[in-house]
Amino acid sequence: MIGRIGRRVRGIVARSSDFLGMLALLVMARLHPAHRARRRIFRTLYRRQLFYTAVQGLWAIGLVAALTGFFLAFRLPRIAGGEPPGPAFAELFIAVVVRELAPLMTAVVVIARSGTAVTAKIGYLKLFQQFEVLKAMGIDPVYLFLVPVFFAFPTAMLALVVYFDLIGLTTALFTLWVQDPTIRTDLLLDNVLSRLDLADLGVTIAKCLVTGLVIGILSIYHGAHIHNSVAGVARGMSVSTSRQLVLVLFANAIVSLVVYSR
Amino acid sequence: MILTVRAFSFRAGPATQLRHISFQVDAGECVLIMTPILLLGTSLLHGLIGMYDDASGEVLFEGRNLAHHLPERELLALRRDIGLVYRTGGLISVLNVQENLALPLGYHWNLSPRALRSAVHEVAERLEITDLLTRGSEALDETQCRLVCLARELIRRPRLLLIDGVLEGLAPAWRDLMLETIHDYQRELGFGVVLTARGEGPRGQVSRVYALNHEGLSLIETNERGEDQRSL
Numbered sequence: 001m002i003g004r005i006g007r008r009v010r011g012i013v014a015r016s017s018d019f020l021g022m023l024a025l026l027v028m029a030r031l032h033p034a035h036r037a038r039r040r041i042f043r044t045l046y047r048r049q050l051f052y053t054a055v056q057g058l059w060a061i062g063l064v065a066a067l068t069g070f071f072l073a074f075r076l077p078r079i080a081g082g083e084p085p086g087p088a089f090a091e092l093f094i095a096v097v098v099r100e101l102a103p104l105m106t107a108v109v110v111i112a113r114s115g116t117a118v119t120a121k122i123g124y125l126k127l128f129q130q131f132e133v134l135k136a137m138g139i140d141p142v143y144l145f146l147v148p149v150f151f152a153f154p155t156a157m158l159a160l161v162v163y164f165d166l167i168g169l170t171t172a173l174f175t176l177w178v179q180d181p182t183i184r185t186d187l188l189l190d191n192v193l194s195r196l197d198l199a200d201l202g203v204t205i206a207k208c209l210v211t212g213l214v215i216g217i218l219s220i221y222h223g224a225h226i227h228n229s230v231a232g233v234a235r236g237m238s239v240s241t242s243r244q245l246v247l248v249l250f251a252n253a254i255v256s257l258v259v260y261s262r
Numbered sequence: 263m264i265l266t267v268r269a270f271s272f273r274a275g276p277a278t279q280l281r282h283i284s285f286q287v288d289a290g291e292c293v294l295i296m297t298p299i300l301l302l303g304t305s306l307l308h309g310l311i312g313m314y315d316d317a318s319g320e321v322l323f324e325g326r327n328l329a330h331h332l333p334e335r336e337l338l339a340l341r342r343d344i345g346l347v348y349r350t351g352g353l354i355s356v357l358n359v360q361e362n363l364a365l366p367l368g369y370h371w372n373l374s375p376r377a378l379r380s381a382v383h384e385v386a387e388r389l390e391i392t393d394l395l396t397r398g399s400e401a402l403d404e405t406q407c408r409l410v411c412l413a414r415e416l417i418r419r420p421r422l423l424l425i426d427g428v429l430e431g432l433a434p435a436w437r438d439l440m441l442e443t444i445h446d447y448q449r450e451l452g453f454g455v456v457l458t459a460r461g462e463g464p465r466g467q468v469s470r471v472y473a474l475n476h477e478g479l480s481l482i483e484t485n486e487r488g489e490d491q492r493s494l
Contacts (some may be wrong), residue, residue, distance in 0.1 A: 037368045040375070121356060130354050136311055137366045137418075138341035144369075145356075 022221055025142050042148060049152035053114040054159050060109050065164040068101055069171030077179060090191035093172060098200055099256060102164040103207040107215065107248045110157060111241055115219045118149055119240045122223025123233035146220050154212030161208050203259050210255065211248045218244045263288050264422050264454040265323055267310065272317035274305040282478035287422065287454035294468040295458045300349065300427045302474055303458025307424045311344055312337050323422065342370045345415030349427040352411040353399035359410055360395040366418050385413045388443050405436055412440060416447050425457040
């Protein structure tokens, strides 16, 4: 039993140092500011990753945001006990959607769509020894494939969370109007916008950056550490997804607790 | 000499060990290395560019010993001038053919997009792969993969070109096209060539022929036909 515990601890320490080493490589990878052609390659791969993660994820995020906005507004008249929505709607929308659901649900969709795809892509590059091909050409594989993901994921998260809030708010207002056509949706919108403050903006940005980095780094890490088999890629995707979900939930909770429990 | 290999020994995994490899390649020269199995040739070429840690001896390229544990950055910089043409794989699957061709050139040389496109189209026309440029690299058959690999290395204008059994099993027309293109580029750029083969290599067109096995490398044939016969 002591041996098992020891092996487990040693495994955790080894994986942690591997992870920190990879993080150091990502941070130290030079962006080659003076080399225009390399910056062009980086920009092409960065934009491509942004397209796959953000643009191609718009439909899924839009759908989740619309459903969230719809159910929130659908239940609101019953929660408000017949009172006009007004301030209650604004408080509910900001507290539930802007601060919590938008970053969380967006992260879940990004993990499911892009986190798994990046893990698989890097896993297959490793499986078919394409990192060795790049090194044989004198090309740093970290700069080429890992750094664009490292930058693209936080950017995509920020754009998608803003999009989630917009779609959620629009759907909620529309649902309220359908239930009661006399309702002043422009006043409701004003209520929401006037109650948003810098803390909400800061928290949203912080959550997007943190969760984007967590998803990107873990996807890269697990892709780069697959066992050399196709089954290893599938296993890497599964382990990567589980860890990303747990860490993202944890990170969101910590940020909210720190900022909003004062 | 472009490449000088002296008493080079290395281990490429648990079952593959090569010992006492010594040979030289000069500018414009071609050396053919015959192997009983292609894996030995692949391992040797990977060893020459410093892919294995467990190595001893000397592999001198541009005054640096690739068999030593050079810093990663220095090793990557030296490999800029060495082309390695793969028999299988060798292309980056997430990039299409045009991007594969342009990648090392764009990474190492600060060229404009127009210059890159022009260089890519020039080599694609020479190897008759212009119609493949927009295809994904995973949609290519083996012959096409080899042609694209060769194009990608020639476009870089290397000082040393390592060719890993690429001519094996090719249809005669494609084999002749590859040899002719390598010959043309070698005459123009003056690079040295190390070519591995299992069956019949282009023996009449090389300076020296070696035989490689686990015990070492031995010279079996020298082409005495003079300077203008030294290149492919």
